[in-house]
Amino acid sequence: MSATLREVAERAGVSVRTVSNVVSGFALVAPETRARVQQALDELSYRPNAAARHLRGGRSGLVALVVPELSTPYFGELAGRFADEADARSLMLLVQQTGGDPDRERELLDGVRGQVVDGLIMSPWALSPAELRRRPGGAPLVLLGEQDADGLLDHVVADNVAAARDMTRHLLGLGRTRIAVIGPQPHLHNATAARRLAGYRQALSEAGLTPDPAREVPVRRLHRADGAAAMRGLLDAGTPVDAVFCFSDQLALGALHAAAERGLRVPADVAVAGFDDVEDGRYANPPLTTIAPDKAAIVTAALDCLAARLDRTTEPGEPRTIVVGHRLEVRASTRG
Amino acid sequence: MSATLREVAERAGVSVRTVSNVVSGFALVAPETRARVQQALDELSYRPNAAARHLRGGRSGLVALVVPELSTPYFGELAGRFADEADARSLMLLVQQTGGDPDRERELLDGVRGQVVDGLIMSPWALSPAELRRRPGGAPLVLLGEQDADGLLDHVVADNVAAARDMTRHLLGLGRTRIAVIGPQPHLHNATAARRLAGYRQALSEAGLTPDPAREVPVRRLHRADGAAAMRGLLDAGTPVDAVFCFSDQLALGALHAAAERGLRVPADVAVAGFDDVEDGRYANPPLTTIAPDKAAIVTAALDCLAARLDRTTEPGEPRTIVVGHRLEVRASTRG
DNA sequence: AACGTGGCATGCAACGTTGCAAGAGATAGG
DNA sequence: CCTATCTCTTGCAACGTTGCATGCCACGTT
Numbered sequence: 001m002s003a004t005l006r007e008v009a010e011r012a013g014v015s016v017r018t019v020s021n022v023v024s025g026f027a028l029v030a031p032e033t034r035a036r037v038q039q040a041l042d043e044l045s046y047r048p049n050a051a052a053r054h055l056r057g058g059r060s061g062l063v064a065l066v067v068p069e070l071s072t073p074y075f076g077e078l079a080g081r082f083a084d085e086a087d088a089r090s091l092m093l094l095v096q097q098t099g100g101d102p103d104r105e106r107e108l109l110d111g112v113r114g115q116v117v118d119g120l121i122m123s124p125w126a127l128s129p130a131e132l133r134r135r136p137g138g139a140p141l142v143l144l145g146e147q148d149a150d151g152l153l154d155h156v157v158a159d160n161v162a163a164a165r166d167m168t169r170h171l172l173g174l175g176r177t178r179i180a181v182i183g184p185q186p187h188l189h190n191a192t193a194a195r196r197l198a199g200y201r202q203a204l205s206e207a208g209l210t211p212d213p214a215r216e217v218p219v220r221r222l223h224r225a226d227g228a229a230a231m232r233g234l235l236d237a238g239t240p241v242d243a244v245f246c247f248s249d250q251l252a253l254g255a256l257h258a259a260a261e262r263g264l265r266v267p268a269d270v271a272v273a274g275f276d277d278v279e280d281g282r283y284a285n286p287p288l289t290t291i292a293p294d295k296a297a298i299v300t301a302a303l304d305c306l307a308a309r310l311d312r313t314t315e316p317g318e319p320r321t322i323v324v325g326h327r328l329e330v331r332a333s334t335r336g
Numbered sequence: 337m338s339a340t341l342r343e344v345a346e347r348a349g350v351s352v353r354t355v356s357n358v359v360s361g362f363a364l365v366a367p368e369t370r371a372r373v374q375q376a377l378d379e380l381s382y383r384p385n386a387a388a389r390h391l392r393g394g395r396s397g398l399v400a401l402v403v404p405e406l407s408t409p410y411f412g413e414l415a416g417r418f419a420d421e422a423d424a425r426s427l428m429l430l431v432q433q434t435g436g437d438p439d440r441e442r443e444l445l446d447g448v449r450g451q452v453v454d455g456l457i458m459s460p461w462a463l464s465p466a467e468l469r470r471r472p473g474g475a476p477l478v479l480l481g482e483q484d485a486d487g488l489l490d491h492v493v494a495d496n497v498a499a500a501r502d503m504t505r506h507l508l509g510l511g512r513t514r515i516a517v518i519g520p521q522p523h524l525h526n527a528t529a530a531r532r533l534a535g536y537r538q539a540l541s542e543a544g545l546t547p548d549p550a551r552e553v554p555v556r557r558l559h560r561a562d563g564a565a566a567m568r569g570l571l572d573a574g575t576p577v578d579a580v581f582c583f584s585d586q587l588a589l590g591a592l593h594a595a596a597e598r599g600l601r602v603p604a605d606v607a608v609a610g611f612d613d614v615e616d617g618r619y620a621n622p623p624l625t626t627i628a629p630d631k632a633a634i635v636t637a638a639l640d641c642l643a644a645r646l647d648r649t650t651e652p653g654e655p656r657t658i659v660v661g662h663r664l665e666v667r668a669s670t671r672g
Numbered sequence: 673a674a675c676g677t678g679g680c681a682t683g684c685a686a687c688g689t690t691g692c693a694a695g696a697g698a699t700a701g702g
Numbered sequence: 703c704c705t706a707t708c709t710c711t712t713g714c715a716a717c718g719t720t721g722c723a724t725g726c727c728a729c730g731t732t
Contacts, residue, residue, distance in 0.1 A: 002474075004688060015712045020690060028710055050452040051390035052688035055717050060387065062430070062452070070419055071615065076412030083406055083433045092452065094398070094430050097419045116386040116398070116428065138338075224619045257619045279407065283560045283593045285621040340718060351682045356720060364680055388718035391687050 003044035012040035023048060059118055063091050063306065066108050066122040068100045072222070072250065073278035075123070078144075081299045082121070089303060091118075100221065102126040110138075119306040128189040129153075140309035142302045146191035154309070156301045156322045158293040160192055163326045164199025167245055167273055167291055170328055172207050174335075176243035176271055179204070180215035182230040182255060183222070183247025183275075196247050196275070214239050219251065227254025228261075235262055242270055243334070249274035249281040252288055256333070271334040286332035297324040339380035348376035359384060395454055399427050399642065402444050402458040404436045408558070408586065409614040411459070414480075417635045418457070425639060427454075436557065438462040446474070455642040464525040465489075476645035478638045482527035490645070492637045492658045494629040496528055499662045500535025503581055503609055503627055506664055508543050510671075512579035512607055515540070516551035518566040518591060519558070519583025519611075532583050532611070550575050555587065563590025564597075571598055578606055579670070585610035585617040588624055592669065607670040622668035633660040 005023070009016045014037060021029050022037040023046070029037075040046075054060045065082050067075040079095060086093040094117060098104040105127045109120075123144040124132060132143065133152055143155035171179050181200050185193040201211045217234055219226040227246055231254065234241055246252035252274030259266050266272050266286055274281055277292030301322040308314065341359070345352045350373060357365050358373040359382070365373075376382075390396045401418050403411040415431060422429040430453060434440040441463045445456075459480040460468060468479065469488055479491035507515050517536050521529040537547045553570055555562040563582055567590065570577055582588035588610030595602050602608050602622055610617055613628030637658040644650065 005690095006688080016688090017690080017712055018710090021711090024690085030710060033710080047451060049391070049688050051387055051394075051396065052717090053690085054387035055385070055391050055687090055719090056689045056691090058387075058717080060452075070406075070416035071409075071413040073407075073409060073412065073616075076409065076415075077407040079412075079415075079431070080406035080433060083431055087432070092430055092432075094428055095415070095419055096423070096428075097416060115383060116396075224615065228619070253616075253619050256621065257623075260621045279560065280409075280589075280616050283564070283589050285592065285596045341720095342718080352718090353682055353720080354680090357681085360720085364678095366680065369680080385718050388687090389720085391689090391717090392719045392721090394687080 002047040002049070004049065005046075008037070008040045008044055008046050011044065012037045059310075060116055061091055062094050062117045063303075064094045064096055064108075064117040064120045064122075066096045066098060066105075066120060068098050068123065068125045070095060070097055073280050074248065074250070074276045077278060078295060078298070081295055082303075085299045085303055089307070091303075098125060100125040102131075106131065109141075118310055121302050121306065125190065126188050140306055142305045142309075144298065144302060146195055148189075148191045151321065152319055154305050154319050154321075156298050156305065156324060158298075158324055158326045160195035161199040161202065163275070163291045163293070163328075164196040164245070164247075165203045166199075166326075166328050167275070167289075168200045168203030169206075170289070170330065171243045171245060171271060171273065171334065172203065174243070174271065177207075177209060178215070178240050179243040179245060180217060180234055180239070180241045181245045181247065182217045182219060182227055182234075182251050184216055184218045185220075186218055187220075193247055200245060212239075215241065222248045222250050224250050224254035224257065227251030228258040229254070231255040231258035232262075235264075243267075243273070244270060245273045245275075247275050249276040249278045249288060249290055252290070252333075253280060253284055256284060256286075256288070267332070267334050273334050277329055282331070284333070289331045289334040290329050292327045292329045294325045294327070338383040338385070340385065341382075344373070344376045344380055344382050347380065348373045395646075396452055397427055398430050398453045399639075400430045400432055400444075400453040400456045400458075402432045402434060402441075402456060404434050404459065404461045406431060406433055409616050410584065410586070410612045413614060414631060414635070417631055418639075421635045421639055425643070427639075434461060436461040438467075442467065445477075454646055457638050457642065461526065462524050476642055478641045478645075480634065480638060482531055484525075484527045487657065488655055490641050490655050490657075492634050492641065492660060494634075494660055494662045496531035497535040497538065499611070499627045499629070500532040500581070500583075501539045502535075502662075502664050503611070503625075504536045504539030505542075506625070506666065507579045507581060507607060507609065507670065508539065510579070510603075510607060513543075513545060514551070514576050515579040515581060516553060516570055516575070516577045517581050517583065518553045518555060518563055518570075518587050520552055520554045521556075522554055523556075529583055536581060548575075551577065558584045558586050560586050560590035560593065563587030564594040565590070567591040567594035568598075571600075579603075579609070580606060581609045581611075583611050585612040585614045585624060585626055588626070588669075589616060589620055592620060592622075592624070603668070603670050609670055613665055618667070620669070625667045625670040626665050628663045628665045630661045630663070 005016045005019045009019045019037050022034055083093045096108050119140045121142050129148050143153055146157050147155050184197050204211050217230040219230055244255055246255055252272055255272050264270055274288050274290040277290045281288035281290050341352045341355045345355045355373050358370055419429045432444050455476045457478050465484050479489055482493050483491050519529055520533050540547050553566040555566055580591055582591055588608055591608050600606055610624050610626040613626045617624035617626050
């Protein structure tokens with residue numbers, strides 16, 4: 001147990017309140033008194049009690065990051081950045097996983113809020129916008145990823161339609177015309193996958209090609225195994241394919257794996273591209289072409305947005321939609 | 337803001353204390369009263385105030401996980417498991433990154449402790465055992481990984497000597513005799529790398545081979561880039577090598593990358609093995625032979641250990657060293 | 673009728689901190 | 703010499719919860 005203000009006060013021969021003033025650095029304290037108190041603080045190695053401050057001030061300094069899975073490279077990288085950035089802002093990061101389970105998402109939305117954390121950054125997966133909006137007035141919430149909830153909730157997104165269009169155009173530009181996608185998730189409230197699909201179709205149409213349902217392979221989850229399974233399915237079905245655009249790098253890595261299994265050369269026989277720009281992709285064999293969302297901007301924007309909501313001196317303001325940039329990162333898996 | 341006990345008490349026409357009794361489920365409360373209170377609780381959707389409970393009870397229900405880097409697959413996977421297991425034990429997980437910086441490690445050891453969290457699980461990287469032991473009596477600490485601190489601090493480890501020996505024997509068993517290692521870190525207080533090196537040398541000696549310093553390539557960090565650089569160095573130096581045992585899967589993935597770059601076939605020209613069994617390795621091209629430490633056991637053991645220290649009803653007891661199992665996972669990167 | 677017993681409910685205090693408003697002392701001005 | 707002013711310090715209260723001890727009532731026993 002650390003020393004309390006009272007113990008320090010007794011040692012320094014001043015009131016508790018004065019010690020508090022010294023600790024918080026504010027108010028008028030005579031230099032001499034300040035020095036005496038400071039010495040007592042040092043001698044007893046005083047640390048403010050977080051629980052008492054939290055109770056008194058209503059602020060815990062804790063922010064929750066709620067993601068489907070921390071073990072996923074994309075969320076691992078993002079969580080790492082959030083941890084660093086939170087630290088730089090004197091916040092602590094509490095992480096929770098939903099596993100993509102809607103019940104768990106609901107629970108965390110209700111449960112964590114107003115309890116321990118000052119705010120919540122969440123990457124929803126299965127919850128509908130309506131459910132996300134049903135907030136019992138707890139701690140501020142910032143969403144990551146597309147939500148079809150523009151103007152109703154704070155959220156930070158990349159322009160997924162444009163990004164998917166960019167990637168598809170890149171593949172078309174390489175002369176590929178039988179481009180498949182792996183990653184649609186028609187069974188979920190997942191606006192992200194839907195928009196990437198839309199961007200892909202748009203680019204095909206622009207090029208005068210008709211999207212072929214047989215080349216749009218849905219997946220249940222975004223793991224490597226799902227990508228590998230989807231790729232195998234595509235090859236087994238005999239659908240002619242000269243490029244595969246996966247909606248996540250994880251899926252793409254699985255697809256690469258399956259292609260290698262079947263003896264296909266990448267990109268000679270089939271080009272493979274991903275989305276997310278995770279470290280794995282850079283060192284894949286061959287290195288993976290991908291869309292790199294501006295992760296630093298995602299983190300900064302989300303925390304800025306939360307900070308604005310937490311600031312009691314400013315007006316709450318309207319929910320904001322912050323769009324971050326992205327970049328097409330061309331590597332050997334498509335470039336030949 | 338959520339309702340308080342007092343508001344609920346007023347609504348139900350009972351005392352605050354009685355409401356508290358209902359909430360905590362304990363004590364003697366007449367069924368009728370309980371029902372009335374419960375209804376008031378529901379109507380006001382009461383949530384206990386974490387700050388007040390923390391202040392009163394001295395328990396926050398928070399556990400900190402301190403790792404070098406969350407973006408590293410190994411720690412990402414571990415953090416994910418910790419988050420789930422903590423959740424199952426009604427604890428919340430707060431993550432902090434050190435980036436392998438000794439100052440930051442020191443700071444977190446002193447700073448987080450006794451402040452917000454009930455306990456600390458830390459994977460130290462650069463700190464010496466002496467510094468780790470210099471604890472000002474804060475929250476309980478459990479270390480992950482070898483520490484040369486047996487009997488002085490709680491820690492959870494794999495038998496790294498045995499694991500490295502197992503892997504080296506496996507490579508020897510394949511007929512490889514020019515086995516290099518990538519991963520020693522002579523400049524750090526890193527007992528883990530030291531023990532893996534010892535296990536490797538032991539196995540060589542057993543086989544009548546003399547460890548060759550030119551085949552022991554040190555690295556500064558454990559990223560893919562370091563593994564790739566080390567592999568290139570090894571090849572450029574012209575040291576004959578028919579197998580490379582990397583002290584982490586990350587290093588091994590980098591080494592695979594560098595081997596592919598130079599047109600080497602794996603495992604025909606050079607076998608490559610890793611350590612950690614991260615998901616990436618399973619889907620690498622070719623899939624990576626590795627040592628799979630029992631991650632579930634690490635997480636369970638660490639939290640059990642912490643729980644034991646947090647339990648006020650039992651005696652503190654001596655610091656424990658818990659050794660978890662490991663398994664040699666042979667895949668195509670060595671098997672041919 | 674007095675007493676003990678057990679079931680249930682409650683009041684008080686304290687955890688450590690900070691906002692508020694007022695107190696104490698010193699100095700300057702009338 | 704008294705008061706106004708300023709600088710510095712302090713006591714009180716409250717944040718929401720729970721441990722402790724006690725109060726109250728009804729019932730059964732002597």
